[in-house]
Amino acid sequence: MKRNISLATATLTLMLAALPLAAWAQPKVTISIKAEKEVSVTAKGKAVKKRVAAKGVQPGEEIIYTLNYVNSGTEAAKNVVISDPVPAGTQYIPGSASETGELTFSIDKGKTFKKPTLLTYEVKAGTGKSEKKVASPDEYTDVRWTIPQVPAGGKGAVSFKVKVK
Amino acid sequence: MKRNLLAALAISALASAGIPATASASTTAGTTILNVVTVDYKDASNTTSFSAAFSTSVTVNLVKAGLNVTSAPDSASMPGFNCLGIGSYASGGTFSASYALTATANGQDTYKLSITNTAHNASSSSASYTIVKADGTTQAPATSGVSDLLLNSAIVVGTSGNDTLLFPGGSLKAGTDGGFAKGDVVVVDYGTSKTAYLVKDVVLGHAAGYSVNGTVASTATGTATAEVRDQIVVEAFANVNGIGSAGAAPAFNTKAPAVGTVVGEMAIVKIDVSAAANLKTTDATVDYQLAVTDSSGNNTTYVGSASNSPANTCLAGNFLATKLEILKQVKNITKNTGYGPNATSDPRDVLEYLVTVTNNGGQAIAAAVIDNVPTYTKLVTFQDSYDGTVSTDGTGYFAQVSDGVNTVSLTVDASGEVAAQPASPAPTVGFGKAAAVTAGAALNFYLGQDSSPTGGGTVPSCTDRTKNTQSLCVAPASWNRTYTIKYRVQVD
Known part of the structure; x- marks a missing residue:
């Protein structure tokens, strides 16, 4: 009976010693957003465009959202999915999302994501028959990038633009 | 590659047309545009899931x-x-x-x-x-x-x-x-x-809010408001x-x-x-x-x-x-003719003169009409009121003035007109005075509101002189005020 207790204690000690090692090796992805807009400035007599922080914008202006991700963990992060709803009061600008990983969009507030050509919905035609219609970019509600793997220490950025209504 | 090219063309086209709207803003100034991004990922073994989120806000400016x-x-x-x-x-x-x-x-x-x-x-x-x-x-x-x-x-x-x-x-x-x-x-x-x-x-x-924001990247999810x-x-x-x-x-x-x-x-x-x-x-x-x-x-x-x-x-x-117009007409009372520019008369006939003063312009102040007893005539006066019992001593009432609403009989010595004016708030009609009843004697008439036995008053464009515009001068008031003066003489 005494021997059995000693064996159990030894097993528990071994398990506790092994746990920190398993918890330590994991991915740790951080995400941040930067909102910017382009302004025209004159440098050396020439008009050039410059990006500045978009604290305030006017209707009609474009906001450039840059999403920075960093894996500061000790192992690779897999199936990294970055999802960003198109903010209320704005409209996605066609073709503005960076082509990183697999780029998909949603027209149902993030319930489903598909590539643009597959984003369809049905409308009733004048004949009463249902017709499939490909969603236009201004109907996109969410943007998603799926990146297969971000290695430990790896980082990257994706971006897209919206127009303020 | 073709798709990238098209996308690039689209961005280029939009950038050139990316002019801030001026009169077609469709978002209220002060609106908060909240963007919340989420990242979901798994560990290397593809078994454990993790999430992190971050947010940023932009405020819409006034256009x-x-x-x-x-x-x-x-x-x-x-x-x-x-x-x-x-x-x-x-x-x-x-x-x-x-x-x-x-x-x-x-x-x-x-x-x-x-x-x-x-x-x-x-x-x-x-x-x-x-x-x-x-x-x-x-x-x-x-x-x-x-x-x-x-x-x-x-x-x-x-x-x-x-x-x-x-x-x-x-x-x-x-x-x-x-x-x-x-x-x-x-x-x-x-x-x-x-x-x-x-x-x-x-x-x-x-506005909507999210608890994770700022400048430091997040490894955690937050809470939404x-x-x-x-x-x-x-x-x-x-x-x-x-x-x-x-x-x-x-x-x-x-x-x-x-x-x-x-x-x-x-x-x-x-x-x-x-x-x-x-x-x-x-x-x-x-x-x-x-x-x-x-x-x-x-x-x-x-x-x-x-x-x-x-x-x-x-x-x-x-x-x-100011545009006061004056018209003088006469009729033969004895022969019961109508008013006209001229009249015929036999000796001892009684004639009545009608002087009409119309204001076809702005308000006239100090409005007075100066007349005389015609030659070869004598002013007729009355004992009790104009057109009443004829007075034989040349005293009493000699004329009548009307503003179209109220009528006042005028005494030779202007002694009776104050009491004869209409009760307030109706405006004063007018005063008058006859220097004598003989030919050539002056007949003075003072018209309008605030007139007195010695001076003319205001002849308004409206029967209510406080309504000094035609749009304000509505019934029962009327525009273009007309005053009439009547007096009688007897031909010698």
């Missing part, structure tokens, strides 16, 4: 715009702009007209107002404007200088019930910052028509003194403004123009213009018609020069 200038509303639909009625006003009188100024920007702005006037055939002129509230009381006193006018406007994102307009949470200014408030007038755009309503209540909400939209509850804008939407109540449950349309605060501006004619028979006119700009001095709009000359002005009616 300044000009005010929409229209006539003041008097029915369910907002009218367009027209320079208001050209009437006739006594020289020195005041022309008044009310217009509506409605904000069209995407948020609150402080507009600049100024007024100018150019007079013709006038010795003096002035123009001022007063901002009045929905109930007709004064909001800002009359001024002829430059003044500020703070007006709110916002873009509708929806409606609730039959009377509530919804706006992005946190976008409207608080009442302490001059935001929309109970009693304001707002114009709601239905697309084909616009209607003015009174603000019944304002309920401010707040849902948006609570700002609300403006409106009700019918009943007519007060002819200004209002005739009591049209909102029914947003059946007819709502489209999302994205502007709800603008409306100010009612009353313009007063005055001028004194400087020519005897030529009326004075005044061109006036109220100019309104945004807080930067741009986007100028006018109370004034572009097609007028000078452009962007309105014509304040005719300020009538």
